[in-house]
Amino acid sequence: MEYLVDTNILLRLVQRSDPLNPVIRNAVRKLRKNGNVLLITPQNCAEFWNVSTRPATKNGFGLKPKDADKQLRLIERVFPLLSDLPTVYPEWRRLVVKFNVSGVQVHDARLAATMKANNITYILTFNTDDFIRYASEGIIAVNPNIL
Numbered sequence: 001m002e003y004l005v006d007t008n009i010l011l012r013l014v015q016r017s018d019p020l021n022p023v024i025r026n027a028v029r030k031l032r033k034n035g036n037v038l039l040i041t042p043q044n045c046a047e048f049w050n051v052s053t054r055p056a057t058k059n060g061f062g063l064k065p066k067d068a069d070k071q072l073r074l075i076e077r078v079f080p081l082l083s084d085l086p087t088v089y090p091e092w093r094r095l096v097v098k099f100n101v102s103g104v105q106v107h108d109a110r111l112a113a114t115m116k117a118n119n120i121t122y123i124l125t126f127n128t129d130d131f132i133r134y135a136s137e138g139i140i141a142v143n144p145n146i147l
Contacts, residue, residue: 001036001037002036003036004082004122004123006111006123009125010040010044011052013028014075040075040081047107053068085114091114092112108130112137116137123139124142
């Protein structure tokens with residue numbers, strides 16, 4: 001099976017001091033051992049860069065772009081990158097209207113749209129509640145703590 005990896009997983013994966021880092025490493029190891037493929041999107045990369053280079057005082061990591069680049073290159077080596085398909089935007093547009101999505105949740109809707117466009121059912125995330133609305137669309141959010 002294929003899993004999309006949410007940005008909150010990627011951010012904690014590169015931060016070895018994060019208390020959830022071992023949980024993520026274990027989940028990734030277990031999923032791969034069972035033959036699953038874990039994927040990322042260009043949106044994940046942009047969100048990762050945003051948080052990585054944002055000042056710590058603004059809930060970011062405060063990294064210099066060259067350091068964010070180094071971490072993102074590592075992520076890109078570990079997780080295959082899905083291409084942006086032309087079908088993602090119309091699917092995103094349909095989802096935000098259907099589910100009355102607003103504010104920051106539009107980013108999750110875009111991940112859901114990318115999943116739909118690529119026939120991916122599962123997303124590995126700590127924010128499972130953010131994806132519940134898409135269950136009727138065949139999207140299943142999996143928390144690494146339960147693996």
